[in-house]
Amino acid sequence: MLKNSNGANEIFLSPYNPEKTEGKIYKIWEESGFFNPDKSVEEKLISKNSPTFTLIMPPTNANGSLHAGHGLVMTIEDIMVRYKRMQGFKTLWLPGLDHAGFETQVVYEKKLEKEGRTRFEIEPKKLYAEILDFTLNNSKNIESQIRKMGASCDWSREKFTLDNDIVKTVYKTFKKLSDDKLVYRKNRIVSWCTKHQTSFSDLEIKDEERIDSFYYLKYGPFTIATARPETKFGDKYVVMHPDDKRYSEYKDGQKIKLEWINGPIEATIVKDYAVDMEFGTGIMTITPWHDNADFEIAERHNLDKEQIIDEQGKLLPIAGEFAGQNIKKARLLIVEKLKNKGLIEKVDENYKHVVKTCYKCGTVIEPQIKSQWFIKMKPLAEKASQKIETDEIKYTPEHYKKITLHWLENIMDWNISRQIVWGIPIPAKICGKCGHGMVDIENEISKCNKCGGEVAQDTDTFDTWFSSGQWPFATLGFPDSLDFKTFYPTDVMETAGEIIFFWVARMIMLGIYITGEIPFKMVYLHGLVLDVKGLKMSKSKGNVIDPMVLTEKFGTDALRMALVVGNTPGTSLALSEEKIRAYKHFSNKLWNITRFILSRENKGDIDHNLKNELDQLTKDITLDMENYRFYLAAEKLYHYIWHTFADKIIEESKKDEHTGATLYYILQTTLKLLHPFMPFITEEIWSHLPQDEKKLLMVTKWPTEM
């Protein structure tokens, strides 16, 4: 029997102070070695063959600092991991840092800008070294913040997205894709940001609704409509629907002479089903170099393509007198000229349409034709869809399943070339003569295998998501390592709903493609953490809440509870200080409960009814945990501890001296149940309880009902 004749421990005489506890406790945990599953095997807490539970942490941006969303990630994942660890699973939570290619480069460019420098005048190798330095210097910061959140991840297995073994895996994947003819280099239209001087995948483009002028222009016998007159200089094809009776007198391939912006031209009639007869005049001219749909039409009919706008967004010599001008400024001047030439029929000033913009800087995307590496996604997507349809990979919340399947069905080829230095260099050679691209992992190609011309190293880097899309198997050391064999496929991928396509879908596709197995069995998606008014946090709005400030003010346990209670998966959460304060009070309540109980003697029998009631709670909580309903489990615990244990059971116990054993039993059990949610205070209290066996709460067995 447990005994405590010394009365309350002195530490409980003052209110709970998270500051005095958290750092100390984390250190004890970390030094215990139990974040590493191998330690539990070594200490015989579990066996070598115990079932595994694996969670790979979404790699956090190494140069950033923890924001509220990360706080949520660390909380939810730590809850899952601590729960499974206590249940005796061989539990691995593998942390990682992300070089975050484009994101970091943009941050660094801003820094350069402040110093009056620009990346375009720094030699690429030097720039890379500078950013690497910058990133590594900052990475200690994020690691310590992850620790502050109480994350019980295995730091000994930490990975960085630029680690040699990761890069090696990524190269092997690229090679395999190339061997399987799933990767190709081709001149294709890409989304180009004139500010950042790089192309993007379709996911990195944001649609923005705008109201612009819509110009109806005379084009020989036709009227065409456009919102972008500045692109029209080279338009020499006029396209109409083959079934459009209004234009049936014109034949495909027919030439007509007409007066255009900079003088007379000869235009060719093209008939294509892509034209919408209902829209505008049902007739259009095309600019294949700078428009997706036009590019497709030109490809179908094998038409000439001509560049009108350069990479900086300036007009090329084809624009005649407007050459060298920025398109934004040139538009009005061009319209003026068109007006003077009598080529404008009418202008709709209220034209509502969608403009594609850079998700980072909002600059209007200028599509350009460029030679880049693309991945053929259809075959990969089909296999992924199948695994999702059959629920081999499940989604929480479920409706993300449909969203993902819909996206996979309509998937486009993925442009993985980025014109930035901060990333994994694409292992390929480009022929200087014919432009042919060759995958070259071993750096052994010196002549073009097509034309024999001189080759040069591709200067582009991979889209960050191409490498992070391989994260689950790359971090575990595919294909030969023991970790890979032990921990793959992983159990849960917990991440933000926002990056379901960017990251989750691609991990599924690449994971299946490379390993033949799904990378994880469950996708758990959390929503956004919003400010108290329900607005998205942003630096420009100045409403960013720093989780580190909150942990200092209220304690990490309180913050964790505030982040998890009432936060159903997939929906966003408005975070208020009031809510966190409520759980700070709860910490203190638990502290005082302990103080009272320690003043009692641990004797008597355990009350059967109370034990049954607690068993029922244990059952409920366990079921909630199994079903990822952490928001419910946390709330039930809060309610039981405060309003049943403290308000009723403890109050009643004051009338009866022989209830000590029951109180100790309930306290111990609730500490175990609460540990995944509030790890610091529960571990601290646990360490002060008189017990026969001194073991960390963290590796104490999860209660089962009896």
Next chain:
RNA sequence: GCGCGAUUAGCUCAGUGGUAGAGCGCUUUCUUGACGUGAAAGAGGCCGCAGGCUCAAUCCCUGCAUCGCGCACCA
């Protein structure tokens, strides 16, 4: 345009085919030895609108409205 969510107390949100729940806020009382970061009591809701299935609907079905999000877009 297509799809997906949401709509419940003043606020933020849970939840259930059968008398509506939590936190915060609000009102009143309490200097009782664990805790005022507390205790006790209380006010506050046609569970968006209209139909349908059902003995019974806040919950299931249909439609509508409003808000949010995603996807696709026509020059």
